[in-house]
Amino acid sequence: MSNRKPLEEQIKDAQADIDKKRERINKLISKQRKKERNERTNRLCTRAGLLESMLPDTKKLTDEEFGVFLKRTTANDFGRRILKEMLPPEVKKPDETEGNTANVKADDAVSENTQTAQNGGAIAVDNGGNNAGVIG
Numbered sequence: 401m402s403n404r405k406p407l408e409e410q411i412k413d414a415q416a417d418i419d420k421k422r423e424r425i426n427k428l429i430s431k432q433r434k435k436e437r438n439e440r441t442n443r444l445c446t447r448a449g450l451l452e453s454m455l456p457d458t459k460k461l462t463d464e465e466f467g468v469f470l471k472r473t474t475a476n477d478f479g480r481r482i483l484k485e486m487l488p489p490e491v492k493k494p495d496e497t498e499g500n501t502a503n504v505k506a507d508d509a510v511s512e513n514t515q516t517a518q519n520g521g522a523i524a525v526d527n528g529g530n531n532a533g534v535i536g
Contacts, residue, residue, distance in 0.1 A: 452458055458466060
């Protein structure tokens, strides 16, 4: 007489093990997502606090006005070029493709404006939201 369980019982046991592993995987995924949300929240608060400390008058702006401010001062070709120059070469946005003309191609050398801005110079912006030059 064999001590082995019947095949049907072995199948049920294996299915129960699979269900337990799926549940564990789901819990780990939930834990990972929560960790990522917490990290994002911390990053957003840190960066917003840094921006407010450097430009205290932004506290007076509504969310809509603040969005316009960011678009006009940073979300332009100049801001994208500076960001690309600051990022390591292997970092790319998920939507970057070879033929995408929306991507800004940075010059091989860091421009004089970028060097001045990185050294604390202020960037002047005209009413159209375009980079009008560097002050300082």
